[in-house]
Amino acid sequence: VKGRNALTRRSFLKLSVALGTGAVLSSCAATPGTQGAQPGAVQVAETQPGPTAPALSEATIRLSHFEGDLGQRNYSKIAELIKNRYPQITLSVEPTFDQAKFLVEVAAGTAPDIPYVTEQTIPVLAGKKALLNLSPIAEADGSFDVTQFHEKLVEYYSHEGSMYGLCRLYSPYVLWYNSTMFDAKALPYPDDSWTFDSFLEASLKLAEDSDGDGKNDLWAYECQNWHNTWMSFVWGFGGSLFNEDETQFTLDQDPAAEALQFVADLMYKLNVAPQLTLQENKIITPFGFTTGKVAMVQNARFVLPQYTQITEFQFDIAPVPQGPAGRHTTLPTGGFAASASTKHPAETWECIKFLCGPEAQAVYASTRQAMPSLKNFAAVALDPTLPPKNDAMFIDAIEYAKPVHRCPHFSEASAPIYSALELVWTGKESAKEAMTRAVPEANKILAELIAAG
């Protein structure tokens, strides 16, 4: 007795013809990349399982991220695309990633197969052996070409010479500016000729007490208690967060302390930036860029979905200003790795490849989140019909951008520094005093952590 779902000879032939036609069509499809693609028109080449890829089994692969609703929508769409491509794989998307939780789950053997990782979490998680070394799988996969990713991004997702993840997007910090405020003061827009002096000069003209109540209500710059913004000043002044091999903090040295003081003075001496306040346990600005009261802010492209909603003023981007030691900016990234406890390494790898491949990148690009990590795909993610006009600058900025750090002990060792910086950002202590006090303490903790392995 044939079951209702049994494959008949006729349906088998139909399926074979369909698969054969699909294979021919897909072999005629464009190779991954953007040759001939028009900017703004996202053309998608398909991620192909390689000829040497192992046979895939039925598996549910769990992906855990912390990107909220937007991430959940994107990954759910990608899960459908994966299901279409690999019917045997179901990608289950969980918006609950937390690093400590993930480590506990790895120890318990219940970790999601694919954790969301960044350039900063790779050394922490790989160092704790919580991630699967992907190099052997990637090398055995004839269809995988690592050179399609920007070299820097491949390096950031490696640990001790092995690949532990794939980067899906990146976004250097740039200077976002409210062009309406610049126009109101008839000031030229920031551009790549800007130095810290030009920044300061414009800032003094932009800040204003427009209602005459004795307090400024229009501001030049949004200071943030967030190293991705102030590190461009630290590097620009010739300072650094760490020494070369990240075994000692160096924020107590003069150029770094001067840079931190430069930022604090914008709030407490020059009065061109709103003073930071404490909200939801974070020290943040009371007036953000989106209020239209602040002319400039440093941020990554991650904020673009939010900034796209702005209708009250025009905005654009420029490179961060350059200091005496040149132009530097930070480079946050995001990507995927495989949990060391995954029971489906082959299927997990296919999913990771897909999540960083062109079809998934098209999904990310449609929400204008950040720049795709595929070298040849970056230009297609830009839409010249939408602000910011200088969107392509994100592609150029990767050349001089770098991660703030890749120190696996950063979280614990840097605690005294960040506590001391709270006093700097609230105008209670000078940067030099605070760092002179905190850095030796942080270095002591760092030395102990390095010694303990």
Added chain:
Amino acid sequence: VTTTTVRSGVPVSARRHGRLSAARAAEWRDFYVCISPWLIGFLVLVAAPMLASIYLSFTKYDILQPPKFVGLDNYAEMLFEDALFGKSLFVTAYYTVFSVPLGVIGSLVLALLLNQKMRTDSLFRTIYYLPSLTPAVASAVLWQWIFHHDIGLLNAALDAVGLPPVRWLLDEQWVIPAFVIVSLWQGVGGGRMIIFLAGLQGVPEHLYEAAKVDGANWWHRFTAVTIPMISPTLLFNLIMGIIGSFQVFTLSFLMTAGAPNNASLFYVLYLYRNAFQYLKMGYASALAWFLFLVLATVTLLQFALSGRWVYYEGGTAR
């Protein structure tokens, strides 16, 4: 059945007879079956983790690698090397010294007021009880706005009386007083007030009448009748208040996360940081056991001293 006294889980009467009757045995079996969910829950979810944490406090343990026995290292580091341990202990003690006495006195005063026979007393009881029902997250958000140095209500009130603004949550000197204010808002009218109210309503009226006949004014009646009669509730609220204030976590986690410069680094927040941010489970266990010892000592001390001031009608303190 001749007695209900039970020792070692076996009725005396049954031991006396040398064997359990079938009905008694069935009764005891049912008893253990009925309490088994709680018993298993206690053993698995409370007792076993507590015992495990004693062992872990003598190890270095980051969850992924097996625990490594280090003897008393964690305790030595805590007591002699870790400046933040001392700071977090000080912050918590400083908060306790102000929030507990003020809270207990405030609750007592409120309970005394609500103990008056008024037609609106139920309404006021509800109003005063409401803050304790507000979820911690909502309280945190509310109070952050009240404490906001530019647009906060509190600074507006200070400004109205000609006083300079205070950077409540951003100032090392003011952040703990700010937390004490929140604790009073949350705690004065909460469960503590209800317990006092219950205690006050249990004071026999004839004692007040006898005192009045003896010429006692309201203050004498309060100190010579009310306080002794509600002293067991006072002791209870004091003990629970101290334990609760040493365990403050949620509000500090939500409002300041220890800022500025660890001036609001409460002890349990520091314990949480070590356990779940730095994954130093061994060290965090040592911190937890130190807290347990502190609280046990303080509580035992309170019990020991209670014999001097707590009055139990028809009995002694112990």
